[in-house]
Amino acid sequence: MIAVVDYGAGNLRNVCKALEHVGARIELTDEPAALQRADKIVLPGVGAFADCLQGLQSRGLFEPLRELALAGKPLLGICVGMQLLMTVGEEMGEWPGLDLIPGRVVRFQFEGRLADEHPLKVPHIGWNQITPVRLHPLLAGVQAGSYAYFVHSYHPVPSDPAHVVAVTEYGYPFPSVIARDTVWGIQFHPEKSQDTGLAMLRNFVRF
Numbered sequence: 001m002i003a004v005v006d007y008g009a010g011n012l013r014n015v016c017k018a019l020e021h022v023g024a025r026i027e028l029t030d031e032p033a034a035l036q037r038a039d040k041i042v043l044p045g046v047g048a049f050a051d052c053l054q055g056l057q058s059r060g061l062f063e064p065l066r067e068l069a070l071a072g073k074p075l076l077g078i079c080v081g082m083q084l085l086m087t088v089g090e091e092m093g094e095w096p097g098l099d100l101i102p103g104r105v106v107r108f109q110f111e112g113r114l115a116d117e118h119p120l121k122v123p124h125i126g127w128n129q130i131t132p133v134r135l136h137p138l139l140a141g142v143q144a145g146s147y148a149y150f151v152h153s154y155h156p157v158p159s160d161p162a163h164v165v166a167v168t169e170y171g172y173p174f175p176s177v178i179a180r181d182t183v184w185g186i187q188f189h190p191e192k193s194q195d196t197g198l199a200m201l202r203n204f205v206r207f
Contacts, residue, residue: 002205003038005065005081006030007055011191015044015078018191022202032064040204041065041073045080049089049105049154052080053097066098074182075100076204079152082178082185086156101180103158110171120171123153128168130176130188130196136165138177138184140203146196148176148188155187182207 002024004016012028019026019042026042027034035041043065045052056062069075077085086097089105097105108122127147132139148168155174158164166177168187176187184204190197 001038002026002040002042003035004028004042004044005035005056005061007052007059007061009045009047009052009055009080011046011189012044014191015042018198018201019205022198022205024201024205030059030061032060035061035064035068038073040207041068041075042204043075043077043081043084045078045082045084047080049080049083049091049097050093050095052084053089053095056084062098066100069098069100069183072182074204074207075184077183077185078191079187079189082187083154083156085178085183085185086158089154091154100183101156101158101163101178101185102160103156103163105154105156107154108171108174123151124170125151128170128188130166130168131173132166132177133164134162136177136179136184137207138165138179138186138200138203141199142196148190148193148196150176150188152187156185 083105087099164175167173168176178185
């Protein structure tokens, strides 16, 4: 069974439907005990880093989620859920993440200028290609250059480049898929990314 973490973030229904479509048996939950009995965990996320962080903390999910991931339970973070895997998020101040993949979550900045002053707009919204930089089970069967759907203003910067699995070009290459051991993260929305996203969800379910 895969626990999908409900901590007040949006888009849960689409994530659940996509997981069921690729064969997962899921439980949408906000209870730490359900995370404990699950085989795997999916952490979705839409909105601001701090709001999502506080949603986890207020439900008593932050520490159990971190402890289970450190113990080796497979965890997939999606969009802001992926950003929460990092050490620190810089959206509207500095906020502690789960620190499962060392690094920071930073706002897009182009050519030394604020992104708002650049022709490329932030948030980054739309279809862009993902380019693998190393082999990983999450990308099994996914062709280099496949398109995925993004909606975000911030992106992760892992401290160790070895934790970057794939990058996407938007003004500069940014990490769009990251992983450390059994903790995996996807910056785009796999539930909105058609065959590419479904293949990656299927890979996680079968891992």
